């Protein structure tokens with residue numbers, strides 16, 4: 001595999017007094033073994049789902065990791081008329097309930113094209129992370 005496929009991009013966003021650092025992890029199956037290393041140091045996980053691609057939903061489901069940090073599912077491309085609705089997506093993910101467990105989880109409709117719904121999702125994540133400040137990620141588990 002070429003190195004450029006593994007490299008992750010990092011971005012930072014300040015929301016009030018909170019600074020969020022993002023790692024963009026590739027979704028390809030051969031990269032998924034690396035995810036656990038990132039999960040172990042993360043305070044939250046955001047899954048960006050393509051709401052127009054029903055076939056790849058099952059792929060996203062397989063990628064759903066277990067753990068204790070909040071999960072934001074951003075159902076992207078909601079501007080496309082034929083997209084899956086939020087109830088459809090929630091139904092598709094209903095068998096992931098065991099992996100979600102007791103942690104916070106939100107499925108938020110959004111469109112990267114128009115920007116709609118993105119802020120709502122990020123603000124929700126900030127609230128969860130700040131509230132969990134005494135519940136840090138599983139850093140000790142890193143091998």
Ligand SMILES: Nc1nc2c(ncn2[C@@H]2O[C@H](COP(=O)(O)OP(=O)(O)OP(=O)(O)O)[C@@H](O)[C@H]2O)c(=O)[nH]1
Nearest residue numbers: 026027048076077078079080110111112113114115
């Ligand atoms: N209509 C619509 N198109 C979108 C939206 N978000 C992304 N796209 C389009 O979907 C295509 C893929 O977008 P990318 O941002 O390259 O997706 P990606 O998952 O980051 O792709 P990788 O480069 O493989 O990681 C592009 O043609 C985008 O313009 C959206 O909210 N609405």
